[in-house]
Amino acid sequence: MTTQRIRSFLAERRPEGPCLVIDLDVVRDNYRTFRKAMPDTAIFYAVKANPAPEVLELLASMGSSFDCASVPEIEMALAAGAPPARISYGNTIKKERDIARAFALGVRLFAVDAYEEVEKLGRAAPGARVFCRILCDGAGADWPLSRKFGCEPAMAVSVLEYARHHGLTPYGISFHVGSQQTDPDAWDSALASAAAIFGEMAGRGVELGMVNLGGGFPARYLNDVPAAREYGQAISGALRRHFGNRIPETIMEPGRGLVGAAGTIKAEIVLVSRKSDTDQARWVYLDIGKFGGLAETMEEAIRYPLLTEKDADPHAPCIVAGPTCDSADVLYERTPYALPITLTAGDEILIDGTGAYTTTYSTVAFNGFSPLATYVI
Amino acid sequence: MTTQRIRSFLAERRPEGPCLVIDLDVVRDNYRTFRKAMPDTAIFYAVKANPAPEVLELLASMGSSFDCASVPEIEMALAAGAPPARISYGNTIKKERDIARAFALGVRLFAVDAYEEVEKLGRAAPGARVFCRILCDGAGADWPLSRKFGCEPAMAVSVLEYARHHGLTPYGISFHVGSQQTDPDAWDSALASAAAIFGEMAGRGVELGMVNLGGGFPARYLNDVPAAREYGQAISGALRRHFGNRIPETIMEPGRGLVGAAGTIKAEIVLVSRKSDTDQARWVYLDIGKFGGLAETMEEAIRYPLLTEKDADPHAPCIVAGPTCDSADVLYERTPYALPITLTAGDEILIDGTGAYTTTYSTVAFNGFSPLATYVI
Missing domain, CATH: 2.40.37.10 (Lyase, Ornithine Decarboxylase; Chain A, domain 1)
Structure with a gap:
């Protein structure tokens, strides 16, 4: 799998000590593969996977958005040329002063999964869009996630309602099906939960607009175009099944899948x-x-x-x-x-x-x- | 347990963000406690536990020796004022060019546990003293070690013999009874193995001189002087039991025990x-x-x-x-x-x-x- 460009670089430069070599051509190909497989879904690259400036600049120039875990990651995405509107502060665990800094930098999209987080956002990022992360069981993932992020779907409704009462814009639902997810149907049950929350919120007079499909797209399937397409087909099938003809805006957060x-x-x-x-x-x-x-x-x-x-x-x-x-x-x-x-x-x-x-x-x-x-x- | 000096520092300085504060008075007390509990054993502080220059300088000034895992750690110990004679390159896994750099810096004491390592040392550190690490079962440790370091005692004899044939000085045996070792008698069976190897080598005309007792001394017992003394008593009892009146030079490598x-x-x-x-x-x-x-x-x-x-x-x-x-x-x-x-x-x-x-x-x-x-x- 090591590309010829990487092999040539190592042969010519012979760097001393262990080192990582990243071939931007592969990142570019992976980004295009994702775009093609899921043309209606915006890509928010998970900066934490590899924040090398050259990677961020390439992806920014190709139109990618960015999922950031901290203020330094937001600053790196901005430095790479991404406008603040293409940045999500996707960590559900944020200090209030970091929220304020992100807001001052122009970021208007934030993840939440708890009431206390909503209170901080209400004070430090008035009017911002928030999406609530829900728990997923992670079946089929090589690396299922712990319960660290997300809340039960029933609580998500209350959290989004709470967000509205705190002057925020309840905007959508996110989830993560687990890292290196090898089952394209893994998104189905999470999308069913998301659709139920959309319905529940509509009943309360709040129209949610977005589903964040998270990451989990496996790295090694990436060069395999039919497989990427399989994920796209499974996910768009599940969206139609659960949302009918009111399919929401979708975003996804590949990290490993783009750079691994x-x-x-x-x-x-x-x-x-x-x-x-x-x-x-x-x-x-x-x-x-x-x-x-x-x-x-x-x-x-x-x-x-x-x-x-x-x-x-x-x-x-x-x-x-x-x-x-x-x-x-x-x-x-x-x-x-x-x-x-x-x-x-x-x-x-x-x-x-x-x-x-x-x-x-x-x-x-x-x-x-x-x-x-x-x-x- | 947080000392008043640390509490006062935090109250006055109010540093932003997470930080570690080290109270050198505690390090000093711990060093003295070890000296008192095991007066005949040289202390080789395990630099990897905390390489802060102030810690290394304090310990160097108190007469400590240093167990180093890499060339940068050797350089830090030297910079703190330790002469090369008080430095051990205690990592059994070393690049030949790193051995050569350590040798050039004056280091003459090296750990081994394998034939290939002996060959590297023979080429890059001619005449140096080597001690062979043997495997231990780690019973009684909060954090038993894997089999990563050390070889079976029978092989240690061959490795030390091999060292002699490669122009090195077979000098002793080391072992590690496991991290946070709460049983002072844990050193007994390892010392029995070490004594058997001393006897075997003597039969081959090689007089070994040193036993490296490793680390494993638990952190939280350290302020408890009788407990430290208990380790000292158990170990010196085991030394007498297995070595009789030909007790070898001993060294130990506390890390956590000194700075935790x-x-x-x-x-x-x-x-x-x-x-x-x-x-x-x-x-x-x-x-x-x-x-x-x-x-x-x-x-x-x-x-x-x-x-x-x-x-x-x-x-x-x-x-x-x-x-x-x-x-x-x-x-x-x-x-x-x-x-x-x-x-x-x-x-x-x-x-x-x-x-x-x-x-x-x-x-x-x-x-x-x-x-x-x-x-x-």
């Missing part, structure tokens, strides 16, 4: 060892691990493809670990990886599909190691 | 909410979470004391979560915390015992949030 496949991390094998002279399993230690950008290997949830120059040699199972003195810094152990038996210290290794949730997850300086370097080409 | 109790994080409640109108459980969201420095709440392994100004009010169980748009950023859910029912957004909260493994674990900019600020007083 665009990135490759170049790393190095630091040590290959065994725990005893008769041990069958090798331990392969890399110069990047959980604290250097691969936090999403937590629970071994995401298994990145690993590529070496010795891939033609015979393979055998390995435990793969990072370079820090932290015993939790083990990437893959429960389901070992097959890697070439000829691997030795100093060999280069490519970790594919690492464009999302890597650079910003890297620690400041754990064990003295530098944060992950990024090159955008 | 010295730090308090000041944070803020961002939101208090429920998931439905009938929900009994409140969610309390802080402006710091797993990605802002509280990585050790992983698996809810470490439960930090939480203090608020409303602690005299009635309490009820809460789920405690961080501020990011990551559903994994939940600190305590399986075993909820009792917190005052009067808590609201904007209230300050102190997170105690957070002097170790917080600042450096914090992410570079996940969700756009800044890394954890530190003040050393």
Whole structure:
């Protein structure tokens, strides 16, 4: 999957130490694929997935909107050329002074899932549009979400009503079907809940206008156009089923789906060892691990493809670990990886599909190691 | 536990945003407590626990040695005034060029647990002293370690023999009984293994000289002088039992034990909410979470004391979560915390015992949030 552009860059520049290389051509292709698969849905790129300025600038120039988790992310989106009208402050957990700063920067679209948040918005962002996030069960997702975000649908009605009483504009519903969602029908039950809330609010004299379909679009299906189209078809089918001919404005918040496949991390094998002279399993230690950008290997949830120059040699199972003195810094152990038996210290290794949730997850300086370097080409 | 000096600093300076405050008086007391409890054992402070320059300078001035995980940590220890002879490169996973840099900086003591590592050291650090880390079962530890570091004791003999053949000085054995080890007798079986290896090596004509007792000394027992003494007594008893009257030089590598109790994080409640109108459980969201420095709440392994100004009010169980748009950023859910029912957004909260493994674990900019600020007083 590593693109030829990334391979050429690495061959020519030979950067020292572990680094992520992002190929903007892949981001551009992914954005177009999404546009084509879901032409009636506005894309709000989840900035947290990868806030590299070049990525934000490309997407802003292509007309993308931006889902921001904090004021610094809003400032990055604005700096990349996005007008405030194309920015959503999508974090349901915001300090009142951060809401005020976002409002001062022109942002008028905010997520909520609780009464106290509505009160803060009423004071700091008068008149703004708010959408209420509802809980979803996350079935079918590689990484189902916790109950951290969202409220029960019945409470969402009260929250939106509360928002109206606090001088805000109740605008819609959001949900998230879980990360790396592999079932295109996963949106169906959430859209049924959203439609019920629209009906309930209409009965109270409030016309909601928008459904935020969230993220969850898997990274590895992205280059596969029919699959992206399948998501589009399943979602538009569900919209028709539940909203009839009063289909609301829809937005979506892909992050991983836009940038995951665009990135490759170049790393190095630091040590290959065994725990005893008769041990069958090798331990392969890399110069990047959980604290250097691969936090999403937590629970071994995401298994990145690993590529070496010795891939033609015979393979055998390995435990793969990072370079820090932290015993939790083990990437893959429960389901070992097959890697070439000829691997030795100093060999280069490519970790594919690492464009999302890597650079910003890297620690400041754990064990003295530098944060992950990024090159955008 | 938050010291009066920390409380006064926070009251006077009122720093904006979450921050860690370290009270050097506590570090000083802890160091003295360890010296007194184990007067014959050299302290190699585990720099990774908290590399703040003021902490390193204090410890260097008190005569501490330093256990370093990387070249940048070695450079920090040197900058703090430690001579190279008081530095151990304790990471078993090292690039050959990093070994060479450490050797050039004067470091002559290195950890190994594998043949390939010995080969690198033989080339890049000729003549250096090496100690071999052996595996331990970690029973009794709040946070038992994985098998990432160390080899089986039988292999350690071969590794040390291999080191001799590669022009290195086989110097000793190290092990780690697990983090937050609450059983002072946990060192016994590891010392039995170490003594057996000493005997085996002596039979091959190699006199080992040192046992590295590792870390694992729990943070919260530290202010409790008899308890620290208990560890000292248990360990020196085990040394006599297994080594007779040929007791080797010993070193230990406390990190958490020296700085954990010295730090308090000041944070803020961002939101208090429920998931439905009938929900009994409140969610309390802080402006710091797993990605802002509280990585050790992983698996809810470490439960930090939480203090608020409303602690005299009635309490009820809460789920405690961080501020990011990551559903994994939940600190305590399986075993909820009792917190005052009067808590609201904007209230300050102190997170105690957070002097170790917080600042450096914090992410570079996940969700756009800044890394954890530190003040050393």
